Structure formats: C-alpha cells, structure tokens
Amino acid sequence: MAEELLxxxxxxxxxxxxxxxxxxxxxxxxxxILEGIKKALSEDIDRTVHxxxxxxxxxxxxxxxxxxxxxxxxxxxxxxxxxxxxxxIDETIGRIESGDYGFCxxxxxxxxxxxxxxxxxxxxxxxxxxxEELKEKQMAK
Numbered sequence: 001m002a003e004e005l006l007x008x009x010x011x012x013x014x015x016x017x018x019x020x021x022x023x024x025x026x027x028x029x030x031x032x033i034l035e036g037i038k039k040a041l042s043e044d045i046d047r048t049v050h051x052x053x054x055x056x057x058x059x060x061x062x063x064x065x066x067x068x069x070x071x072x073x074x075x076x077x078x079x080x081x082x083x084x085x086x087x088x089i090d091e092t093i094g095r096i097e098s099g100d101y102g103f104c105x106x107x108x109x110x111x112x113x114x115x116x117x118x119x120x121x122x123x124x125x126x127x128x129x130x131x132e133e134l135k136e137k138q139m140a141k
Contacts (some may be wrong), residue, residue, distance in 0.1 A: 012038065012117050021110050022102040031096055039088045041082045046077055085121075092121045104128050110112050 013029045052072065059065045095101040102111050104125040111125050124132065 002080065013113055013114060021073060026113065027096055028103065030120055031093065034089050034092055034096075037120070038086055041086050041089075045079050048075055081140060088121045092123075095123075 010029075010033055013026060019025075052075065057073060059068060092101065096115070103109065104111055105123045106128040109123055109124060109125050115122055115126055122129075
C-alpha cells in the first residue's frame with residue numbers, strides 16, 4: 001500500500017536530546033509523510049479509473065464476465081478504503097494546523113513519535129486505543 005512504500009522512502013524521525021515534543025521539525029516530518037501518502041493514494045485512484053475505462057471489455061463467456069466483475073468489485077472496495085484514508089489524512093492535516101496533532105483526543109497526553117511513525121493519522125494514545133479496543137471486543141460478545 002502507499003503508506004508502506006512512502007514510509008520506506010522517508011527515514012524515521014530521530015528526536016534530539018531535550019527536543020520539545022511536536023516541535024517544528026517533527027510537525028514538518030509528519031506533514032511530509034501525510035502529504036506523500038495522500039499524493040500516492042490520489043495517483044493510485046486516478047490510475048484505477050483509467051485502467052477500468054481502458055479494460056471495459058464485454059466478455060461473452062459468463063465465467064470471464066464474473067471474474068471481471070469480481071475484480072472490479074475488489075478494486076472499487078480498495079479505492080473506497082483509500083478515499084476514506086484520504087479524508088482521514090485531510091482531518092489529520094487540519095489537526096496539525098490547529099496545533100492538536102500528536103496529542104490524544106481522549107486524555108490529552110502525547111501519542112508518541114513511534115506510534116505516529118507507525119500510524120500518522122492516530123488520534124489516541126496507545127492506552128486509550130487499547131481500552132477502546134477492549135470495549136469494542138466486550139460489546140461484540
């Protein structure tokens with residue numbers, strides 16, 4: 001996926017000793033990651049649209065037609081997931097601009113550089129996210 005490819009090209013952020021959390025350098029690093037992911041996803045979506053238009057073939061064989069429809073359905077599902085991720089990236093960039101990026105929505109503590117490296121759109125610290133997942137698991141039973 002676009003996230004993994006981009007994060008391989010951008011080295012992880014190494015905070016300097018005594019550096020303030022979410023300083024300008026850190027903000028610039030995560031903004032670069034988010035904008036790169038968004039750009040890669042947008043290009044992927046455009047490429048899919050062109051590919052689907054180019055490959056719009058009508059097959060006489062029902063099995064070929066079914067395979068093509070399945071492939072298209074899977075592609076569309078993936079693109080929908082990517083569209084939702086782009087929306088989440090836009091919201092995260094808004095959090096950067098408002099000065100809320102890097103802090104937990106529930107308890108207000110620092111989310112942490114390593115967690116943000118793994119999931120740049122994270123809005124919860126690991127403790128709050130773990131509690132949320134436990135609650136979801138209990139509600140599902």
